[in-house]
Amino acid sequence: AQSVTQLGSHVSVSEGALVLLRCNYSSSVPPYLFWYVQYPNQGLQLLLKYTTGATLVKGINGFEAEFKKSETSFHLTKPSAHMSDAAEYFCAVSAGGGADGLTFGKGTHLIIQP
Amino acid sequence: DTGVSQDPRHKITKRGQNVTFRCDPISEHNRLYWYRQTLGQGPEFLTYFQNEAQLEKSRLLSDRFSAERPKGSFSTLEIQRTEQGDSAMYLCASSPTGTGNTIYFGEGSWLTVV
Numbered sequence: 001a002q003s004v005t006q007l008g009s010h011v012s013v014s015e016g017a018l019v020l021l022r023c024n025y026s027s028s029v030p031p032y033l034f035w036y037v038q039y040p041n042q043g044l045q046l047l048l049k050y051t052t053g054a055t056l057v058k059g060i061n062g063f064e065a066e067f068k069k070s071e072t073s074f075h076l077t078k079p080s081a082h083m084s085d086a087a088e089y090f091c092a093v094s095a096g097g098g099a100d101g102l103t104f105g106k107g108t109h110l111i112i113q114p
Numbered sequence: 115d116t117g118v119s120q121d122p123r124h125k126i127t128k129r130g131q132n133v134t135f136r137c138d139p140i141s142e143h144n145r146l147y148w149y150r151q152t153l154g155q156g157p158e159f160l161t162y163f164q165n166e167a168q169l170e171k172s173r174l175l176s177d178r179f180s181a182e183r184p185k186g187s188f189s190t191l192e193i194q195r196t197e198q199g200d201s202a203m204y205l206c207a208s209s210p211t212g213t214g215n216t217i218y219f220g221e222g223s224w225l226t227v228v
Contacts, residue, residue, distance in 0.1 A: 046218070
């Protein structure tokens, strides 16, 4: 079984500041890791994913994440926050095979201060 | 638009009534998933289809819930004798067969049981 823990239900940063959203996972097999973003009253949009290979993955809208197996982490970062980044962010893990899809964390609400 | 589409987007129903949601996945995707999301929580897996076969069901899917994908294309999720606790957003998603593939989500169907 796998699980995801997102540290901080709310994160507030100033526009132009670094964004760091934390995600730790638990998986009994090598995981596939995902970050999704959700805007109000909308579905989820994929930001980036890690499957195999390079541990630093780049996604859309300037976001990137680094898979650290030793720390069981997959933190999401963006060098400079923009007002349009305000949204809910979800980290998710799949144990592969897609049999049961994704296990999501509870989400982190990102607030951008002007 | 070739994304995952869901209908209706919003549904208000009285307790005890039946409701049905429809999902049209991305046309070439074999896998289809249903998730439920309540306020302040991440999506929770309900069930999964590979073509027309329902291969996995969560314990969250009580006997009042039934999902079908009769021809391996669109899917329906029916909730019988709705309860207030069923109020949530129901998300449909689809993906190609294979490990590590991106799961694409629809906009979701909001259910409010009054």
